[in-house]
Amino acid sequence: MKEAACWTSWQRRQRRRADLQWSRQRADLWNGFRGRVAEWFGRGDAVRESRELERLDRSASELSTAGQDEVERLV
Template sequence: MLPEALTALAMSGGTAVMTAAGTQTWEALRRRVAAWFAHGDSRRESAELERLDRTATELTAVEGGQLERARIRHEASWQARFEAFLEDLPDSEREAAADALRVLLQEAAAAPGVSAGSGGLAVGGDLNISAEGGSIAAGVIHGGAHVGHPPVPDPNQG
């Protein structure tokens, strides 16, 4: 049984895989995760890359409510893989592997660029949401927002 801190780390690993799948950061993360699992074994690294690719492929093949269920299932599966890997390591190697995973996850979280998975929208600047003709517009805001009246059109613009 892993200590709580390592279980939380494994959970973060599963979340990172799901967060990156289908985004611009996927390629870099999948290579680093595969290398982390492989510990220098090229055959194992290839097997992990294939496993990661299957995850990404399965996620792109589903839509709607099925997508969210698939993401939850794969996130739990990857968490279990990270947990099992850490648990199987000798005590003398476990902390070094955990430290390497922490660094990998910190660097993945700090990766430049804005990206979103399938069905999502990420914006690295301004986003205007509007509705016309009785429609409803909605958005989720993580960070600051300004709500105000729209600018008055210039009469010369028609």
């Protein structure tokens, strides 16, 4: 029984590591994507690019805190 408990603990640690790694990858993907979109919509203007980044961040924040019904409405 103790071996099974250790194995489960090891599995949980591995799962947490995998979740953390995926979370970091997702953050990297989002940051890369938002930067490219801001460059595109900013059209070389640093002020416009900054505004687009702010707008993207607001949208992401709204979507992350919205319920399922709200997400469907927002999208």
